[in-house]
Amino acid sequence: MAPGTSGDLTGHASVLTATGVRRQFGASTVLAGVRLNIAPGEVVALLGGSGSGKSTLLRVLAGLDQEATGQIVLRGTTAVVFQEHRLLPWKRVADNVALGLSGPDVTDRVARALAEVGLAERHRAWPAELSGGQAQRVAVARALIREPDLLLLDEPFGALDALTRLRMQGLLRRLRAEHGFAALLVTHDVDEALLLADRLLVLEHGVIAEELAVPLGPTRTPDDPAFGALRRRLLDRLGVPT
Numbered sequence: 001m002a003p004g005t006s007g008d009l010t011g012h013a014s015v016l017t018a019t020g021v022r023r024q025f026g027a028s029t030v031l032a033g034v035r036l037n038i039a040p041g042e043v044v045a046l047l048g049g050s051g052s053g054k055s056t057l058l059r060v061l062a063g064l065d066q067e068a069t070g071q072i073v074l075r076g077t078t079a080v081v082f083q084e085h086r087l088l089p090w091k092r093v094a095d096n097v098a099l100g101l102s103g104p105d106v107t108d109r110v111a112r113a114l115a116e117v118g119l120a121e122r123h124r125a126w127p128a129e130l131s132g133g134q135a136q137r138v139a140v141a142r143a144l145i146r147e148p149d150l151l152l153l154d155e156p157f158g159a160l161d162a163l164t165r166l167r168m169q170g171l172l173r174r175l176r177a178e179h180g181f182a183a184l185l186v187t188h189d190v191d192e193a194l195l196l197a198d199r200l201l202v203l204e205h206g207v208i209a210e211e212l213a214v215p216l217g218p219t220r221t222p223d224d225p226a227f228g229a230l231r232r233r234l235l236d237r238l239g240v241p242t
């Protein structure tokens, strides 16, 4: 199924509206009628057990799975960041960021995007010369340069060490504050979800089984009592003993 696009980004219209999204693999129904909405500038985290269909849903929403059925309306530009950086090894960093773009200002735009992720100096490097965290920052720059209204993020920091992961979460928070994009963040990490998201969705048995607002401010930290209370509630909902 290819996602439809309708209208301009206006007022409070959702940047993404999905209804009745279904996906089967053989006899197994992974998505059984998913409904979700994301408002402009809203960050929504998608949680759920292993194999619950989170990545499948993200691929469907990104238009990368033509076998699903249902209705998807995207307004504006969408970009995707996966767990693996997916950089082309035979292209330098700058050429990876510029991939698919053309025009006289591309060089400047690439430089700006790389500066925003703190990698201005590495534009001539090859992907193999980068650390995992740097490569993932290039992947973020490649998404950012498209000025997305919606970022689809599939465990974007899942392969990184704990410290790099914290830095990347800070980077995403800053970029979101500066650019105002909306995001759908697939994550296994409850703290990451609570740190970054305005709203949490739990995918279970092929549907959104739970929705939880995160009424914490932009300077939230895991030390806040309200953060801890939400963490306990969420872990309980996910069946993890606390």
Ligand SMILES: Nc1ncnc2c1ncn2[C@@H]1O[C@H](COP(=O)(O)OP(=O)(O)OP(=O)(O)O)[C@@H](O)[C@H]1O
Binding pocket: 025, 030, 048, 049, 050, 051, 052, 053, 054, 055, 056, 057
């Ligand atoms: N191409 C495919 N062919 C057959 N089955 C698939 C395919 N892709 C996914 N599945 C199945 O669909 C189910 C959901 O997979 P998916 O990767 O979406 O789950 P997930 O929630 O992202 O899991 P995890 O948290 O472990 O990454 C799994 O049972 C998986 O085996």
